Amino acid sequence: MAAGLLAHEVADLCLGKPPLKSLSISATVADALAALKASDDYCISVWSCDHSNSIKKSSSSSSSSSFNNVNNEEDCICVGKICMVDIICYLCKEENLCCPSFALQSPVSALLSKVPAALVRHVEPSSSIVEAIDLMLQGAQNLVIPIESRIIETSKRKLLQKSASITPTIHNGREFCWLTQEDVIRFLLNSIGVFSPLAALSIERLGIISPEFxxxxxxxxxxxxxxxxxxxxxxxxxxxxxxxxxxxxxxxxxxxxxxxxxxxxxxxxxxxxxxxxxxxxxxxxxxxxxxxxxxxxxxxxxxxxxxxxxxxxxxxxxxxxxxxxxxxxxxxxxxxxxxxxxxxxxxxxxxxxxxxxxxxxxxxxxxxxxxxxxxxxxxxxxxxxxxxxxxxxxxxxxxxxxxxxx
Known part of the structure; x- marks a missing residue:
C-alpha cells in the first residue's frame, strides 16, 4: 500500500500551488532584494532565459506537446534560488560592510556562487513521488515542475513580454511551481496510517538523530x-x-x-x-x-x-x-x-x-x-x-x- 501511495505523480502535490515568482540571472542584488520584499515567498527562483527565443518557440509549437521534456529547453532554465539570508550574509562580507549600497549593485550571480546548482532540479509532472524523494535525498531542495493547467495564451504572452518586469513568471509559455521537502512530508503525514507501525517508533530507535550540526x-x-x-x-x-x-x-x-x-x-x-x-x-x-x-x-x-x-x-x-x-x-x-x-x-x-x-x-x-x-x-x-x-x-x-x- 505504501509503494502504491508513493507511486502517485508529483503533479498531484502541485494542485493549487501558485506559480513561481522569478528573477532573471542578469538582475542585480538590489533587484533580488526588491523582489523578495514584494513577495510573500520564503525565496525566489532565479532563471537563465532568452525570453524572446522562448516565446517564438512556444508560439510555433502546439500546447499539447509543451510538457514532453522540461530539461531539453536549455534556453529557459531555473538555475537557483535566492532568499533574504543570502543577501544578509553577502552584505556581512568584509568588503561590503563599508558600502552596502555599492554591494547591492552587484549581479545576482554573486549570491549563487556558493550555492550548489543541484539544490534546484527540473522535474516532469509525471514523475512519481518516490522519484522526487530520491532527488531530495541526493541534495535537491526545490523541484521545479510545470503547472499543466496554466498554459499561457499567445496574446497574454506578448503582453507580458512588453511589460518590463524583473520578476517574469512565464517561461516558454508556461508557468511553474516548485515542490519542497515540506510538501512531501505533509503528504506523508496526511497518509501516515499507511506506514504503521513506523510512525509510532521513536527517532532514537529509528537511528535518525544526526550528531552533526x-x-x-x-x-x-x-x-x-x-x-x-x-x-x-x-x-x-x-x-x-x-x-x-x-x-x-x-x-x-x-x-x-x-x-x-x-x-x-x-x-x-x-x-x-x-x-x-x-x-x-x-x-x-x-x-x-x-x-x-x-x-x-x-x-x-x-x-x-x-x-x-x-x-x-x-x-x-x-x-x-x-x-x-x-x-x-x-x-x-x-x-x-x-x-x-x-x-x-x-x-x-x-x-x-x-x-x-x-x-x-x-x-x-x-x-x-x-x-x-x-x-x-x-x-x-x-x-x-x-x-x-x-x-x-x-x-x-x-x-x-x-x-x-x-
Missing part, C-alpha cells in the same frame, strides 16, 4: 557564525546557540532571518549571538538595541551600514537624536544590553515565534513530523532532560526512513 557559543560574536549560518541555510537546518556546558539556549535560524530585512547584517556585524537572538525575535528589534548597533557601527567607521540601518529600521524615529554621546562609553552600552541577558533572552525564545523547536530521543517519528510542519521548519533539535543538545532530526533524515520502508 553547526553551533556557536552564547557570548561569541554573531559575525563569527556567518559561515555556520550559510551552512545551515544550505542544509535547511539552523545554528544552535549553546552555553559553555553545551545547553541549548536558542538558535540563529535562517528561517527566522529570512523574515527580517537586510539591516540584520548590521546586527550580525556588531552584536553577540545572544543579543542577535533578541534582535531578530518576534515583533522586531527593540529600539535601544538598534541604537547600540548604530553606535557600534559608527565606532568602526561603517557609516554606510549605519545610514542603511537608520533608513530602513522602523524602530528608529526619524527625529531621534544621534546616539554617539549616549552610547560612547562601554558602561552605557552594557547597561542598555543588560535586559537581553541569558535568562530573559532564553525565556523569550521559549515563548515567541523564533524559539528553538525541540524534542527528546524518545519522541515518536510522527510527533517530530507534526512539530516541524506546525512551525514551518525542516528540522527539530533533540535535547536531553537537562537541555544539552543530542543532535538534530531533519526532513532528509525522515525521508530516508520512508524511502527504506517501501
Amino acid at each position: 553547526v553551533a556557536t557559543r552564547y557570548h561569541s560574536r554573531a559575525w563569527s557564525a556567518i559561515e555556520a549560518i550559510e551552512q545551515a541555510l544550505t542544509d535547511q537546518t539552523s545554528v544552535a546557540v549553546v552555553d559553555d556546558d553545551g545547553i541549548l539556549v536558542g538558535e540563529i535560524s535562517p528561517f527566522t532571518l529570512a523574515c527580517c530585512n537586510e539591516t540584520v547584517a548590521a546586527a550580525i556585524t556588531t552584536l553577540s549571538a545572544s543579543d542577535l537572538m533578541a534582535y531578530i525575535d518576534c515583533g522586531g528589534p527593540p529600539e535601544d538595541i538598534v541604537r547600540v548597533v548604530i553606535a557600534r557601527l559608527k565606532e568602526r567607521n561603517l557609516e554606510g551600514m549605519s545610514k542603511e540601518l537608520m533608513t530602513n529600521s522602523p524602530n528608529i524615529p526619524s527625529n531621534s537624536p544621534s546616539s554617539d554621546e549616549e552610547f560612547s562609553s562601554p558602561t552605557a552600552t552594557t547597561s542598555r544590553l543588560g535586559r537581553y541577558g541569558r535568562s530573559n533572552s532564553y525565556s523569550a525564545r521559549m515563548t515567541r515565534r523564533a524559539e528553538a523547536i525541540v524534542c527528546h530521543p524518545g519522541s515518536s517519528l510522527v510527533a517530530v513530523m507534526i512539530q516541524a510542519i506546525a512551525r514551518c521548519v525542516n528540522y527539530v533539535w533533540v535535547i536531553e532532560e537537562d537541555g544539552s543538545v543530542v543532535g538534530i532530526v531533519t526532513f532528509s533524515n525522515i525521508l530516508e526512513v520512508f524511502r527504506e520502508y517501501i
Whole structure:
C-alpha cells in the first residue's frame, strides 16, 4: 500500500500551488532584494532565459506537446534560488560592510556562487513521488515542475513580454511551481496510517538523530557564525546557540532571518549571538538595541551600514537624536544590553515565534513530523532532560526512513 501511495505523480502535490515568482540571472542584488520584499515567498527562483527565443518557440509549437521534456529547453532554465539570508550574509562580507549600497549593485550571480546548482532540479509532472524523494535525498531542495493547467495564451504572452518586469513568471509559455521537502512530508503525514507501525517508533530507535550540526557559543560574536549560518541555510537546518556546558539556549535560524530585512547584517556585524537572538525575535528589534548597533557601527567607521540601518529600521524615529554621546562609553552600552541577558533572552525564545523547536530521543517519528510542519521548519533539535543538545532530526533524515520502508 505504501509503494502504491508513493507511486502517485508529483503533479498531484502541485494542485493549487501558485506559480513561481522569478528573477532573471542578469538582475542585480538590489533587484533580488526588491523582489523578495514584494513577495510573500520564503525565496525566489532565479532563471537563465532568452525570453524572446522562448516565446517564438512556444508560439510555433502546439500546447499539447509543451510538457514532453522540461530539461531539453536549455534556453529557459531555473538555475537557483535566492532568499533574504543570502543577501544578509553577502552584505556581512568584509568588503561590503563599508558600502552596502555599492554591494547591492552587484549581479545576482554573486549570491549563487556558493550555492550548489543541484539544490534546484527540473522535474516532469509525471514523475512519481518516490522519484522526487530520491532527488531530495541526493541534495535537491526545490523541484521545479510545470503547472499543466496554466498554459499561457499567445496574446497574454506578448503582453507580458512588453511589460518590463524583473520578476517574469512565464517561461516558454508556461508557468511553474516548485515542490519542497515540506510538501512531501505533509503528504506523508496526511497518509501516515499507511506506514504503521513506523510512525509510532521513536527517532532514537529509528537511528535518525544526526550528531552533526553547526553551533556557536552564547557570548561569541554573531559575525563569527556567518559561515555556520550559510551552512545551515544550505542544509535547511539552523545554528544552535549553546552555553559553555553545551545547553541549548536558542538558535540563529535562517528561517527566522529570512523574515527580517537586510539591516540584520548590521546586527550580525556588531552584536553577540545572544543579543542577535533578541534582535531578530518576534515583533522586531527593540529600539535601544538598534541604537547600540548604530553606535557600534559608527565606532568602526561603517557609516554606510549605519545610514542603511537608520533608513530602513522602523524602530528608529526619524527625529531621534544621534546616539554617539549616549552610547560612547562601554558602561552605557552594557547597561542598555543588560535586559537581553541569558535568562530573559532564553525565556523569550521559549515563548515567541523564533524559539528553538525541540524534542527528546524518545519522541515518536510522527510527533517530530507534526512539530516541524506546525512551525514551518525542516528540522527539530533533540535535547536531553537537562537541555544539552543530542543532535538534530531533519526532513532528509525522515525521508530516508520512508524511502527504506517501501
